Amino acid sequence: MAMAKFQTCLSIFFVTFLFTSLVSATFYQNISPDQLRSREKLTHLRFYFHELITNEKPSLIIIDPPKVMSNSPLPFGSMVVIEDPLTIGPDVESKRIGKAQGFYLSATQRAGLDLEIVMGMTLTFFEGEFNGSTLCVLGRNEIINPVREMPIIGGTGAFRFARGFVLARSVKVDYHKGDATVEYNIYVYHYPSTTSSSHHHFNEGLHFMSDPILNKI
Numbered sequence: 001m002a003m004a005k006f007q008t009c010l011s012i013f014f015v016t017f018l019f020t021s022l023v024s025a026t027f028y029q030n031i032s033p034d035q036l037r038s039r040e041k042l043t044h045l046r047f048y049f050h051e052l053i054t055n056e057k058p059s060l061i062i063i064d065p066p067k068v069m070s071n072s073p074l075p076f077g078s079m080v081v082i083e084d085p086l087t088i089g090p091d092v093e094s095k096r097i098g099k100a101q102g103f104y105l106s107a108t109q110r111a112g113l114d115l116e117i118v119m120g121m122t123l124t125f126f127e128g129e130f131n132g133s134t135l136c137v138l139g140r141n142e143i144i145n146p147v148r149e150m151p152i153i154g155g156t157g158a159f160r161f162a163r164g165f166v167l168a169r170s171v172k173v174d175y176h177k178g179d180a181t182v183e184y185n186i187y188v189y190h191y192p193s194t195t196s197s198s199h200h201h202f203n204e205g206l207h208f209m210s211d212p213i214l215n216k217i
């Protein structure tokens with residue numbers, strides 16, 4: 001009796017084991033980081049971010065502001081959507097090297113003019129080796145501080161595996177109009193594409209694994 005029970009347990013164990021190993025084998029495998037063609041490198045980028053409110057075509061819109069009494073220009077819960085130009089110099093007419101697309105949320109209930117926002121955005125670049133590549137920023141931004149720091153939480157293209165941080169420093173703010181120019185200094189670790197992004201090793205990822213079950217369907 002005990003023996004039969006033991007055998008049942010054993011066979012359940014083996015079936016489970018076989019099943020999990022088959023299933024797991026079909027959707028992941030370990031690969032060695034040595035297979036990366038490029039080595040991780042550290043890049044510093046500096047450019048200028050412009051919020052253009054008084055333009056013919058403003059670079060941001062405020063989404064349906066919450067109906068609360070507040071002396072804050074952006075009451076708690078406000079959301080702003082941006083598509084801001086990034087330029088090589090502090091002058092908005094200088095060369096455009098990319099754009100910032102995303103949102104920010106007013107995230108403090110404290111009254112007053114010193115905004116605390118949470119920003120989430122994608123920085124897309126148009127130039128040189130970074131053309132078409134993006135960086136993702138998500139972090140807290142207390143506007144009153146001369147320099148704010150936000151994390152870089154990822155990237156695409158030449159910025160795959162990106163990690164790093166942004167230092168944002170306001171260089172020109174028109175408090176009446178709301179227009180602002182902010183210097184961005186970014187320090188980021190990433191794996192650059194060796195040639196053009198289409199030849200990167202990871203593009204083979206989807207057909208990288210041979211699948212013993214799917215191949216037979």
Ligand SMILES: *[C@@H]1O[C@H](CO)[C@@H](O)[C@H](O)[C@H]1NC(C)=O
Pocket residue numbers: 126127128131132
């Ligand atoms: C960036 O890439 C786009 C699309 O691939 C291309 O049309 C454009 O000429 C490139 N720009 C530069 C400056 O290389």
